[in-house]
Amino acid sequence: MTRVAITGAAGRMGKVLVEAVDAADDLSLGAAIVHPDSSLVGADAGEVAGIGRAGVKLAARVDDVVDDFDVLVEFTFPDLTLSNLEACREHGKSAVIGTTGLTDAEKAQVARAAESIPVVFAPNMSVGVNLLLNLLRTAATAMGDDADVEVIEAHHRHKKDAPSGTALRLGEVVADALGRELSECAVYGREGFTGERPRNQIGFETIRAGDIVGEHTVLFAAMGERIEISHKASSRMTFARGAIRAASWLADRPVGLYDMQDVLDLK
Numbered sequence: 001m002t003r004v005a006i007t008g009a010a011g012r013m014g015k016v017l018v019e020a021v022d023a024a025d026d027l028s029l030g031a032a033i034v035h036p037d038s039s040l041v042g043a044d045a046g047e048v049a050g051i052g053r054a055g056v057k058l059a060a061r062v063d064d065v066v067d068d069f070d071v072l073v074e075f076t077f078p079d080l081t082l083s084n085l086e087a088c089r090e091h092g093k094s095a096v097i098g099t100t101g102l103t104d105a106e107k108a109q110v111a112r113a114a115e116s117i118p119v120v121f122a123p124n125m126s127v128g129v130n131l132l133l134n135l136l137r138t139a140a141t142a143m144g145d146d147a148d149v150e151v152i153e154a155h156h157r158h159k160k161d162a163p164s165g166t167a168l169r170l171g172e173v174v175a176d177a178l179g180r181e182l183s184e185c186a187v188y189g190r191e192g193f194t195g196e197r198p199r200n201q202i203g204f205e206t207i208r209a210g211d212i213v214g215e216h217t218v219l220f221a222a223m224g225e226r227i228e229i230s231h232k233a234s235s236r237m238t239f240a241r242g243a244i245r246a247a248s249w250l251a252d253r254p255v256g257l258y259d260m261q262d263v264l265d266l267k
């Protein structure tokens with residue numbers, strides 16, 4: 001039985017992750033961690049997640065519970081993710097990272113940690129989005145430079161990073177299929193007298209509103225026709241199930257950096 005620790009256990013993803021681990025046959029909840037200043041430190045993780053007593057008290061730091069887990073599941077903030085990943089590296093634990101909004105330098109730190117421990121790092125743990133990455137490669141290759149590409153994403157009002165990690169990954173996949181560098185062709189929102197659209201742009205549009213769980217569309221618009229490839233998540237449990245599937249999968253993996261397409265055998 002693989003023992004899982006969940007950080008941000010009182011957060012939106014943290015609570016559904018506690019529920020998903022509880023429902024899994026091959027995983028047990030070894031530890032759950034919340035903000036050290038939280039009034040919930042010491043409370044039962046299952047009760048906070050709304051699933052009844054789990055017998056695991058919410059801890060204030062990963063360092064306090066290193067003997068209680070094998071895989072850390074981390075859906076929080078970039079700087080916290082990196083310091084918790086360092087704790088995993090020091091103690092030889094695996095990690096599943098769903099946190100988004102990391103800079104390129106921070107992503108490189110994740111890659112360095114994965115030289116010492118097994119890590120799954122993916123901006124979207126759903127089966128649907130990871131399948132969509134493959135559909136996008138096919139669409140981008142077939143449409144080629146004839147189509148203008150726009151990535152449109154919508155999330156709840158509490159989301160802190162933009163564009164979403166998923167939108168950026170969708171853009172990277174399209175740019176790669178078209179032989180472009182995303183950093184050279186990405187445009188983030190438009191305003192004012194922008195002039196005509198350069199043909200090789202990949203545009204990103206961000207919507208933040210209400211309780212939208214997560215929606216992504218990639219639009220390929222050519223002369224006379226367009227394709228829209230969309231994914232809509234209606235429950236965070238979709239992401240949580242993917243993350244715990246990754247935690248089970250990591251149990252017997254060698255050191256290395258993996259993503260959700262590795263876990264789902266979609267490469």
Ligand SMILES: NC(=O)C1=CN([C@@H]2O[C@H](COP(=O)(O)OP(=O)(O)OC[C@H]3O[C@@H](n4cnc5c(N)ncnc54)[C@H](OP(=O)(O)O)[C@@H]3O)[C@@H](O)[C@H]2O)C=CC1
Pocket residue numbers: 007008009010011012013014033034035036038060075076077080097098099100101122123124125126165239
């Ligand atoms: N890869 C994927 O499939 C998905 C990724 N995500 C990503 O996951 C991340 C989290 O999203 P979400 O759950 O909505 O965010 P939340 O803000 O709901 O959760 C983050 C949690 O981390 C807690 N936290 C803050 N500081 C600390 C600390 N020092 N120690 C322990 N816990 C701390 C917060 O507590 P407090 O509120 O008390 O500060 C909060 O409960 C985001 O980056 C999001 O983009 C989300 C969904 C799917």
Ligand SMILES: O=C(O)C1=N[C@H](C(=O)O)C[C@H](O)C1
Pocket residue numbers: 100123124155159163164165166167213214215
């Ligand atoms: O913050 C969220 O909620 C989500 N974040 C991820 C992202 O940034 O891509 C994935 C999902 O869409 C939900």
